[in-house]
Amino acid sequence: MAILHSHLFLLFSLTSTCLLCAFGLVVTESYSHVVKVSSLQPPTICSAPKGSNHHHHEHQKGMLKLKHRYGPCSPFGRRTPLQNLKQDESRVYSLQSRFKQARVKKTTTSTLPAHLGTSLSTGNYIVTIGLGTPSSEMSVVFDTGSDLTWIQCQPCTQCYAQQDPIFNPSNSSTYHNIPCSSPDCSQLSSATGSPTGCSSSTSCLYSTSYADGSSSNGFFARDTLSLTPSDVFPNFTFGCGQQNNGLFGTTAGLLGLGRNGLSLVSQTAKQYGGIFSYCLPTTSSSTAGYLKFGAAASNASSVKFTPLLKNPNAPSSFYFLQMVGISVGGQALNITPSTFAAPGTIVDSGTIITRLPMSAYAVLRSTFREFMSNYTMAPAYQIFDTCYDFSGLDTVNIPTIVLHFGGNVNVDVGMTGILYFPTQTQNCLAFAANTDPTDLTIIGNRQQRTLQVVYDLKSNKIGFGPGGCM
Template structure:
């Protein structure tokens, strides 16, 4: 009799636990597997606010189109943002497939060596160029190596409109043109992806996958990151002809691994270490740090940084799995192996190998079965209508990497709001199994991401700018 009673009690407890799980999904009880979130928090904010208790050091990062931006809130439709993001993805994929004449991307075939990446460039920092220092707001990019800014003379027909006044090299006492016979001039080709040219001084041209471009004089200048972080004789492009989708930024800061990148040029000063935290939501701010200040968090976990000889400046990671709502998805680690996965600050939406995305989507939809699905939008195929709801329960998503490193995606990084009644899962599956996986910036929000390039490792710490 005791055995029958114990069995009955056991199954009663199981049913109770199952009902509590269902209750939490419907009525908003926070758990280890689910977030509870206000629906209004998924929508863009109009005012800028610094997170409570956030003690920022280093360079302040702001979203280019958010209310904290020095440009005001730049306007761009979701369709435009996604198209620019796809251009960047196509560019990244073309660089990793440089051995072929044409490369398969999401929707078509494009020429190999499409150009350096660019795309939406969501996040910007403000740095100083020259002596005396001139403050300029520029995009930063781990997928690019070459740093450049617009310089006068720069007639309107050859340059785009930026927020701050153009940098005038004639007003700086520390500006120097790089000579044609300089070793640095020869390094331009790998950093820009284009052959350099020479007149009286070294000249550069960099072309991006979205047809944007910059060309001008290759020079050196004093770069001021913070009052205590000043880099002398920093090589950069002084652009006199610049066209494309740069918004109102003054240029681009390259954080790749090429010898001309900021990371390599400051190796003695910062030991090739930097970190950032991208703000979540975009109405807040984050940070970009260099050197010993970049590794201050006690909760960091590191995974090995990989390299692909076809794109040696990219930051590769060994991805091994995904967890959704506490469930490890049945994905073989080999699914992510070829050609691998990179982490990238400039791509917005994470791209996954087809089999991995299908498992993610299936489990996510099952976990969200209590909510109303709505129509697909552009690259997004899993969208919901949360109209009339105050809160929703969202399954937690964890990205798993080599070395027992698990990165929980911030809840605002799980979704992309198209409009008030169309909130979409912010992941996309590649069309081809041999396409590059990319961890985008939306899934990096609020995480302290540390690049220890010298140590060949990447670290992740929760709550970096929350």
């Protein structure tokens, strides 16, 4: 399975340090990235991983290889920046809608729409799993914003085109439908946000739909899940979808990594302790990404943890944490921690671009523009209003951006988390503003790239460390 790697050549990259003094964010040093302009454009040619480190970890227990869904090495085809951003808007709209609907449900007696969910069309990272006996391999999007794992199944009443053969339950000796009387069937509703049903044979049915019009419907079932040849889980519960429609590309379905009891993380908690980690590679190919279950994959000592928070008025799958500030070029921005506290901040693997409260984004934008005042601004592009034209330049000097979280955890997002380059003459600040004061702050995958991100549900904490990819 091809792995995507980094194409960005930094001449040097120094990390800003910040001391949180009662959230005062007193910054002691200021640094920047000096980068070749020629390296800013995303790669168009697939190249193999370099070095032996990748091969050393390839078959490590609990480790799945991970790649960017639309990178040059992906078998699923390329997408334009415009397509990615439009689908990202759909994803964000759906997450915000889920949050607001859940809040309404728990604070009033209002009637809710029957179907709530998350848009999967921007699930940018995929892994290969095995299902059934004998095991059938399939590539699926992994998503920290969803709980239910589902795949397309035969016989298909309505299925979209996928690259892998569609799973045939009749070929698996360990497959069986879950009966309506099972406690798992009643738990299903909380995982999908949709009502469950029963077939004429009393088998449990699931139905989940999404804000972008996508949907999946079918039998709630059990079968043997194989993450690696040595990581096998009998009686894994998942959705066997016979009616599926939407923007899922040619993947076989979705791997749910949320906090709900039906997620893969919860179902494998006895073996892995409720711990998983990942490193999201860039769309190029000098380092390899991974999704690992159990103890952190590497450089565990460099990972700093901040508490995971619970929001009783939000979907149980969301990963909330305490964001307290932002620094640009070593300067702490004048943003109070309370700006991010309500309605809260989540980490999401499926959202591309980080969304900030309007007031926080305004300060980030103005400060970034001050640092970049020597460069020629370019027209805005979609959600990006701060873009630059680097034509004719050999190198540029870009200020660091550091996100600050509770527990004195400071995350330098690196160059890939600072600039998004939709065209050759537009290099844009890779953050966007929410449009509503009641919208969640969302830490997107663009700002998580190349970091080691560790989720520890047993200890209710999430950690970030540099240099996570291999």
